[in-house]
Amino acid sequence: MAKSVKPSDAEQVADHISKLEPEIKEVVQSVREIILSVDKEIGERIKWNNPSFYYTGKMQPFDPKEYKREIAVFNLFKGRIMLVLPSGAKVNDQSGLLEGDYKDGRRTIVFTDVKDVQSKKERLKGVIKEWLKMVEK
Template sequence: MFNKGRNILCKTKLNSNLYVKMMSYFKCEIFSEKLILKLKSGNIGPMKKSSTKLSDTEQVTAHIKNLEPSLQKVIEAIRKSILSSDKEIGERIKWNNPSFYYTGEMKEFDPKEFKRELIIMNLFKNRIMLVFPSGAKVNDKSGLLEGDYKDGRRITVFKDIEDFRAKEKQLKKVIKDWLKLIEK
């Protein structure tokens, strides 16, 4: 074990080329064998922050690529359908999941009301849940939106690509109806 100031480097190998750097405040980082020499010598400082931040769309794409492959196809189909519903729908990672929101001009509102938020995806192993934070405002006669939550949200669940394709027209209608209710 090497002690360089507050950093303690363990010689423990995770596999053939990865080591663990233990910090005195219990933070672990995994480094390649090339960096281990710098760590041992103490000639490594904090990592520089990237000067280029990924765009919201790039962040969503990267997030989806890290998910289970069986869900990626369904998520991409849902994503494409939502974004093609209207040019003023944007995407980003919010609450650690892909979310979709209205990008156009709106009247002022309390941010706690989430009036800009259209859909937040909640991802599970065997299903994808879409949460509509203000879904109660939409008069959904198709039965796509489920639940009767006090905060006004509604949900819909897709089990697989076939389930999504069967409900895609209703989803687009709900999105169009929601967009009509926006106070501009």
């Protein structure tokens, strides 16, 4: 009997995105391409039932509950396109892109459409680069 091959993380993300409503799909794909273009050590996978991005390089040991590898995860609840950075409060964001003041340290970025994504592209890249500077290697 043939052994089934599990799709790669990137294939799972692509499949997930392909099933989204067209206007959401376009925004999510645009944000995905921007984040993955920032650094070759950014990986993607489905986590918490949505596309997420994480650091794939070497890091100091840490408690998994700290989610130190997790860069961002999409929250696509009821047509809202939100990117959640679990440790966003630690990012030195001079651009004002990160929103919210959650006690657990999360910060969010809301996208309305592809035009909005493009207008935030450089600031988004900057936030991801700042996040990468915090990695304890």
